[in-house]
Amino acid sequence: MAAVVLSACGKMDDSQIMRLALPQAASDRGDAVWNLWLGTWIAVLVIFLLVFGLIMYAAVRYRRRSDDEIPTQVRYNLPIEALYTIAPIVIVAVFFFHTVTAQNEIIADVENPDHTIQVVGSKWQWTFNYLEPEATNGEPVFDFGDTENLPELTLPVGESVRFELRSPDVIHSFWIPEFYFKMDVVPGEGPQKNRFDMTPTREGTFTGRCAELCGLYHSRMIFRVNVVSPEEYQAHLRDLQARGQTGSPAGQISADTVAGLGDSESGVED
Structure with a gap:
């Protein structure tokens, strides 16, 4: 849903909201920056929806009731902690890859510039x-x-x-x-x-x-x-x-x- 919503945005749109706060592009290097910017927004929105959804689910599903007993307390949960460690590393690695790819495209030399x-x-x-x-x-x-x-x-x-x-x-x-x-x-x-x-x-x-x-x-x-x-x-x-x-x-x-x-x-x- 996030990808579909944001895919309607464009770097030349008259609306600043549809340009995701960027100015209207005026150079041939705009495509690489725009694609990176749009992809970042999509990733951030997906992560936000996922985290916010889990928070709301936990708040509703495990809310305390009058007849509930306090659950058993544990010090750690290895699968969850592994997920919290690996997931950010994967996300940062993906961001890094696309950033370097865009950077190489942006700073590429033009043969015999006018x-x-x-x-x-x-x-x-x-x-x-x-x-x-x-x-x-x-x-x-x-x-x-x-x-x-x-x-x-x-x-x-x-x-x-x-x-x-x-x-x-x-x-x-x-x-x-x-x-x-x-x-x-x-x-x-x-x-x-x-x-x-x-x-x-x-x-x-x-x-x-x-x-x-x-x-x-x-x-x-x-x-x-x-x-x-x-x-x-x-x-x-x-x-x-x-x-x-x-x-x-x-x-x-x-x-x-x-x-x-x-x-x-x-x-x-x-």
Whole structure:
């Protein structure tokens, strides 16, 4: 019954209740997250109904009557205790398997992505560097903002994008809720240079934010996400070039040097 009821839900439904509290999906990675989320709800509801049913059955079936004697008291019941031990292990193992399966699907690389954008999270702002010199006569362009003037990230709908995440100071987290995915932005060089690939699936304006407590103005690390047509995307890159926002953004030059740990002459610019 739980499976039948919840199977009517969908990640694109207009009702938040039918989406099980998730936002409407806007990326190709939404299917893996939605299937995991829906399966979790079904499992939780089944377990709840089973446990609640057993509680009510025991309360009614074994309620005390005026002529009842106190039953024999025992210290333990091995079959019941074995069930209480094995059942949670099986449940957690099943959750773990499906979580890892969904994770592998979500973080899988796209071969030859259509676009590459370098995301720089710093205290306390975002900078987006579009590494597409072929669209701007050999020059990469960037967009930026601060806590008062929100930066805007523009993406083309239906085309794959590789996000390269960098930080010059502390750990941030790049999160767009409608994309059903987030990843930490880790400072320093080495394998912690995170990246992920994703394809926006519907046009619209969304709100992104930092999902890692990164300091005083963490709550103000917000940015707008504009998913537009490929033609509008290319026009936006040319507009950034016309505004003189070419090359590498100021904070990105030292994005591999952790503030306070590197050479003072190559310190991080905010």
